[in-house]
Amino acid sequence: MKSWLSVWYLLCLTIGFSEASAKNEQLAAVHTDVNGLNVFANHIVVEDIVTSLAFPKAMKTVIDKTNSTTHVLIVTRDGALIIVNDKNEEVTFELPLDDLYTDGQGGVLDILIPSQFPENGTVLLSYSKGNDSANRLAVVKAQLSLTSGVSHIEPVIEVAQAKDTPVHYGGKLLQLVGNRSLEDLSFLVTTGDGFDYREQAQVISSQLGKVLGFTINGKPLVNPPFPESPFVFSLGHRNPQGLAYGPSGQLFLHEHGPDGGDEVNLLHKGSNYGWPVVTLGKDYSGARISPFSTYPGMVAPLVDWTPSIAPSSMFYYTSSQHPALTNGLLVTSLKSKALFVVHESASGYTSNMVFNKLDERFRDVAADHDGNILLLTDGENARVVKLSPE
Template sequence: MKKFLVFALASGAISHPLASSLVADTEIEIARSTEKQTVTSDVPASLKSFANNVVTENFVTSLGFPKAMTTLVDQEKATTHILIVTRDGELVVVDNNGEVSKFSLALDNLYTKGQGGVLDILIPSQFPASRTVLISYSKGRDDANRLAVVKGEFSLSSGITDIEPVIEVEQTKDTPVHYGGKLLQLERSDVSQAPSFLVTTGDGFDYREQAQVVSSQLGKVLGFSIAGKPLMNPTFPENPYVYTLGHRNPQGLVQGPHGQIFMHEHGPDGGDEVNLLQKGANYGWPVVTLGKDYSGARISPFSTYPGMTDPIVNWTPSIAPSSMIYYSHDQYPMLTDTLLVTSLKAKVLYAVNKTSSTYVSTKVFDKLEMRLRDIAVDHQGNLLLLTDGENAKVVKVSPKQNKAQ
């Protein structure tokens, strides 16, 4: 904690009143609050029994270290194409019948060590009028690597071609971890506006103090246009790409029907969380955390702090959340208006929804007993779960009564 305070004061990362208060408060023994476990009361019985009313089938197998998945849904033709990107730079396209096509991604200086590699793929809502898609990945070398976002032209027959840079994190690092890299297109109230996007960036693990430094792009959510320019009316003119700050390793990123932006992120040993993002807000890391260092040492005495936004969900012990969708299909009425969160360490699909007083996290599916990397939905509203590792697969989860469809 002292190291952080010295760095923060020297760099101007924290305002003087806040810094002075932090220094004073470190002299006081403050018990870490692990009482913020998300409650599981008021959960509908239908949600608790979800796993007993579904069937699974392996839709795609033999995937080598997949990192992200998305879908192209055609409701008129009642078809779904699944797009998967793998760590080592391959695009896998699966048609409605399960037929697989594979394409190499021509990514400049792809860096695949540790948690690196291709990280996410986003198909903007303008598709197919515009065939531009976005990919995030780590690039560089052991002693200097960073997160990058590129764009390219996608077709079912050729994969992704004409790849061009969009935005890169300004700072390089010498650690192969904590990249973030999740992409989101912001829904627009005015269709005449240019599309706006967000991408999460991790703190690089050894650089966690940078999450509180506005001039750094580590430990942030960044906002940008398809041309790689910052969004209009930035909160921080000195670093106009910064949308929010104070993040450790932010992953799942989705927008709800009323414009809410939800993001989850990895804590250290404990303190995984879901945040409700507000432009310009500070989410606390590493000043605030409900987790401990992997050594067991305390990172910070604070579980909450004035001017820093608390999570809406906390998972302690850690579940290692990996991705997330906002489910709004009528295939599963019990899941309507629910965040569905995949997890790596816990090997569980969680539902997060709002009760009258709080957000509730519930385990809804753990039958696979495998690390879950990503989640998507097909044209029928069935769930598609992407597993993790060197021999991964896509599992379709559908209601029992629809087995014969």
């Protein structure tokens, strides 16, 4: 399984290359902003929307601007879809996914509701399938009804390589802008490196440790950057867990580093994001993974979280309901049990912690029709809370 690249990588670790003396100047200053915590966290009302959720993985909203209502959709690890209407009434449906694998970090991973909904009811789901010895990330499409759940599930794309580890799936979905008809819809999905297969993140022919681009019918995007591996959109990722559009069409991605080195990146088609040749983190044992914190031809992050926060999801917030967050990337975290906002300034990107009062791991974040923040917590007794101004 080892390629020439992995051999080169291992040689680099044994040779006394000196590590770069300073991090990239564009990396964000990451800290707890006391003013931000005071302005936001101390002037909001926290309200439970849903409770008693068993291992939820992702949350999306369906907003009806005409009627000023929001439906909240949550998918759980073990294959449930919970739909909550504007009166906080909830109903649960089964997701009949083929060969669902739920060990470790596996299970249902994400749901994407394209911009054409509800005129067209097609949605996407990502999940892990297989067994302990051979499992992989899969994406399917289905028809969604807010009153009867999903039906007509069909396969779209699966990661070509199976692995025997129950971790690092990625699985975050994003619709690419610019296409209106169903046949023209195109998407991205993140894939993890499988942990024990990290060298594959730098191998073009492998779909591990990548962002993949595909159409609603499971075909590669037009004009792929790597014609020999037409589904590969970008490479060099460890465990990417957030995808979001910025206000000018920028693509932002965040991912888990090892012990340190969590990142926000500006995502470009055909770019290499370095893992495992470049990292600002260390192995969990404390050993150095790579001698390089930068490398020619590999993209440096906009934000580096060291120590790790374990980012779990992200979206760009445009509402004025919470002015301290407006025009920022909202990032939930598992390890830090906090909500962060990433803002762009003249000197680069700055990350600030703005909410950490629940002492719970945060799995996902969204906004309702009024611009109130919805936070999905993690674990066997999770909930959705709404943060609204006093």
